Amino acid sequence: MKYNRSNKEKFTLENKNRKINNADDKIYRKMFDVKFEAVQFINEKLNLKLNEEELEKYNRSFVTQELSNRTADIIYKIKGRNVFFLLEHQTKKDATMPWRLVEYKVELLQGAIDIKKKGKKNFKIPLVIPIVLYTGREVWNIADEIERIQEKLEGYEEPFGKYTLIDINQDSDEKLLYEKTYLSKISLLEKYKRNGNLAEWIKKIIIEINEHENEYKGEGKEVLYLMISKVLKSYVGKEKTENLLTSFEKEGDDMLQILETIEEEKKMFIDKGRKEGVKKEKNNIIKEMLKKNMAIDLIAEVTHSSKNNILKIAKS
Template identity: 30%
Template sequence: MMETDKNKKNLNAPHDKGYKYLLSHKKVFIELLRSFVKKDWVNEIDESKVIRINKSFILQDFKNKEADLVYQVKLENKEVFFYILLELQSKVDFQMPYRLLLYIIEVWREILKDTSLNRQKRKDYKLPAIIPIVLYNGINRWTACLSFKETIDSYELFGENIVDFKYILIDVNRYSEEELLQLSNLIGSVFLLDRRVGREELIERLKKLTDVLKDISEDEFILLKNWFLSIVSRFLPEERKREVREILEGSKGVEFMISNLERTLKEEFIKKSRKEGIKEGLRRGRKEGKIEGKIEGILAVLIEQLKEKFTNVPSEYIEALKKLDDNTLLLVAKDILKIEKIDDLKKYLN
């Protein structure tokens, strides 16, 4: 990974594997091309003539920077190789054309290694075409050069004598929600759910995808469930991860799965919001350094969260909370949020 922080590396590892897992299935790979690569030759791809090469060509120089996939495809009876680089990190890498050139050469070296010398020496022997594709999901717009020659100083002087190629960029975050929903397929849905959005927006997107994904095949449904497990649950606490795993394993259809995921995520977001509210109240109270400040910072949040959790909170309970002294309020605030019945609040008010 490009990130220097070790924790970020560990966090991105399952994320990269999740995408590699999805795109290792040729149906999803072909879906990616047909959805995001607007070239005439894409329509000529026959799924029966697509083979995944089970080998990574990442070099030692760039170890841990990314994941890659290679597919061999027969197009008009000619071998074509698609080299897909999964650039699933937040920063743009301006060395991308150079890295791709090295990977392309590695693929050719592997091909030549498996090709007899007699065949290589034939006048009509030609290296197969390699189409480089970069899949990028960073927040910032991709600003690295798309063609290799642009990375060479004064390339304009030498024209066609300079080595050149142009890679295909799939910049996931540049597609609108409407565009991804209109695709009505697995890869578009995954790109939409993987966006860095707020909690409520994530739940809304899950709802919208119920209709979009209802007709996916059984194989694609299994892929989606496994992707959810490795990606969506990675920020959840252990008990929620177990709950998500049980939901996914027990789901027989998209609607059931999304409905239960929506409920679980909403519960977790509310719980997290309560914790964040108490922390903010404590911070505000300490900053102001007085009882009034703590009441404004903690009590207001506490009352708000109680009202959110319970439909009716008796006014006398609210008044009793306001009368708690500073130290008692600090001690019981977190415990109060754990209560399951509003009547249990009484023991904290005596």
């Protein structure tokens, strides 16, 4: 091939601020800049059947200057799809290569993800496929997976990118109730904070903690206070909540009595509503419950009225 000055422009680096010190890196980068060569390389190494028209060079303006200065990579993208090929050339061994590639991938993902589609049901994270071309003399004995250079915890394994999901809805109520942690009790309250059985579960929790007080360690009790305060304020109102928290410091009998009173009042209004049923009488029940400073959420649950309707009655 005869060298022509006009070819010089084709091999100009896109980012003039790059600091690629190794001459070989520049050569390989120039070669990967030629789409035909890149496609052939990708197809051969990954056993794919892509053609030139399917790929496009990716706009790398999202890459930070710090990261840009540390990599001599070329990125291609399949047109119309969020599938990327990251081509990296190495002349020397680099023990941090798995981590470096994770950094590059995350940086690329941040720039490639469509913010407007995040959270939608069909949203998918882009796929980034890194390929490292090594041309050094030493034997490449560097790990090709980040797990191999991570710290290990005996008896536990987790693929990189995977997370452990703890779904309280999958735990039985009994498991959460009898597990000797305050965290499990908070989770149980979370399950039932919008349920008519909330007071019943608080009673069970108090009984469990009082009966096995020595088995509950740490300062989690204070956090449980906060959780009870949070859920009960919307359920029984501020005044009764303060009484509950005060009695929580005692043996639990006072608290249980208050909870039983709440349940009895709730049942009374439910029975009254069933008997009277008429809209006018329902409004009277709402007014009566408001006079007792009962929480809006509880009134809505008992009377099957909207919160807006209850607030209108409260203002009338």
